[in-house]
Structures are given as structure tokens and as C-alpha cells.
Amino acid sequence: MKPEKAKVLILGSFHMSEFEGLNSDIRQREIEELVSKLEKFKPTKIAVEMVPEGSKKCNEKYKNYKLGTYELQMNEIYQVGFRLGLQLGHEQIYPIDWMGKSDMDYGEVESWAKDNQPELLSEIYQGFEYPELLEGKSIIDFYKELNAPTLLNKLHKIYVNIARIGDVNHYVGMNWLSWWYKRNLIMFGNLTRLIDSNEERILFIVGNSHSAIVTKFIEESEVCEVVQPLSYLQ
Numbered sequence: 001m002k003p004e005k006a007k008v009l010i011l012g013s014f015h016m017s018e019f020e021g022l023n024s025d026i027r028q029r030e031i032e033e034l035v036s037k038l039e040k041f042k043p044t045k046i047a048v049e050m051v052p053e054g055s056k057k058c059n060e061k062y063k064n065y066k067l068g069t070y071e072l073q074m075n076e077i078y079q080v081g082f083r084l085g086l087q088l089g090h091e092q093i094y095p096i097d098w099m100g101k102s103d104m105d106y107g108e109v110e111s112w113a114k115d116n117q118p119e120l121l122s123e124i125y126q127g128f129e130y131p132e133l134l135e136g137k138s139i140i141d142f143y144k145e146l147n148a149p150t151l152l153n154k155l156h157k158i159y160v161n162i163a164r165i166g167d168v169n170h171y172v173g174m175n176w177l178s179w180w181y182k183r184n185l186i187m188f189g190n191l192t193r194l195i196d197s198n199e200e201r202i203l204f205i206v207g208n209s210h211s212a213i214v215t216k217f218i219e220e221s222e223v224c225e226v227v228q229p230l231s232y233l234q
Helices: 025-039 052-067 078-087 104-116 118-125 139-146 149-162 171-192 208-221
Strands: 007-013 045-048 201-207 226-227
Touching: 007 052, 007 078, 007 139, 007 208, 025 078, 025 139, 045 078, 052 078, 052 118, 078 201, 104 118, 104 171, 118 139, 118 149, 149 208, 171 208, 208 226
Parallel strands: 007 201, 007 226, 045 201
Antiparallel strands: none
């Protein structure tokens, strides 16, 4: 029998601050339903997409939320992470992101590709449609779409193919991708640093564009076991 390993569930999320109407009674009940489903995973720690430098401020908000003196901002860290942490009696939330300086931002890469390699850019994104949170679609169903392996694999494929943008000795896509991969590797490294025992069960709430790559790092490292989010979202 293989020895037990710590478990990590990566919940690919959308950024709630970019959406309207999530404060409605219906949407708030749906978010509470999502939290109830995640509670069944019984995470021992909750990691979030925030840089560690923000940990003190984040956990001050979390402490005040537990005291009933902080109203949750519209952000998945607070709406999902704080609610779940409170229900599980967690003492703190763990920011593990990194946002260092990049040589080139994605907008510059896309702009260069539109001017110089439009056919390649079209090929990279061909047939890709990102899910939408439409009226009548529940938060749970939206999260199911965001965490579907088919979508995550397509997103990962796009990122890998961005490396093709540019030409010899002019690696335009790589100027941005080197930052992107570094960021995700740091997330992976910080995530593994939260593991104190084989009984650890860590929930990582992060934008779903990070899901596939961080998952691959975990799987290839064999440090811990990946738990599929859909098994808890059904």
C-alpha cells in the first residue's frame, strides 16, 4: 500500500470583483451553497491568490469578519475563503501568490502578434470560448464549467503555444511567459510549504487560468495528491 500523501484541491475561480449582481440574495445563497460543498473536502488550510506581503492585512480582515465587524468585499478570497474558514474554525488564511515585474505584459504580446503573426494568433485561440455567468446559470454550475478538465486543458494549451509568438532571437511570447511560469512555479512552491503532515488537506482558491499549470507542477513533483474539484461541486 502506498503511503498517504497530503491532498490539495485547486478551485479554479472567476474574479468576483469583475462581475455585477453578486450581492443579490440569490447569488449570495448560491455562494453559500458553493462554500457548503467545499466544506465537505474538510480543508486544514485555505490558500488564496494574494501575495504573502498582504497576509497581515488579509488576516486582520479575516479576524474582524469572525468578530462580525467586517462586511465581505466582492472578491472570491473573502466571499468563499473567509466564509469557509469561519465555518471550519480556521485561525488564518494563507496568501501564496507572487506578482514580480515582467519584461513584457500580455497586452504587448497580443498587440505584436496582431501586427506580425495574425494567423498564428488566430490559430492559438481558434475554437476557444470562455464560459459566461449568464442570468439563470447558478454559481455552482459556473464553477463546474470553470473547473472542467476540457476547458482547463484548452487554457493550458493556449499558454504553451504563446511561446511560438515571435521569431528567432526575438522571443516575444517568452518575454511574458517567463514571468507567467515563474509566478505559477512560485505559487506551487508556496503551496507545498504549507504542508506540515501527510494529513494536510489544502484548498487553493485561484483564477482558473492557473489551475492546469499548478496542477501539473504538483502531479509531476509527486509531493502531494491532487483532488479534482468537480468531485465536490456535484
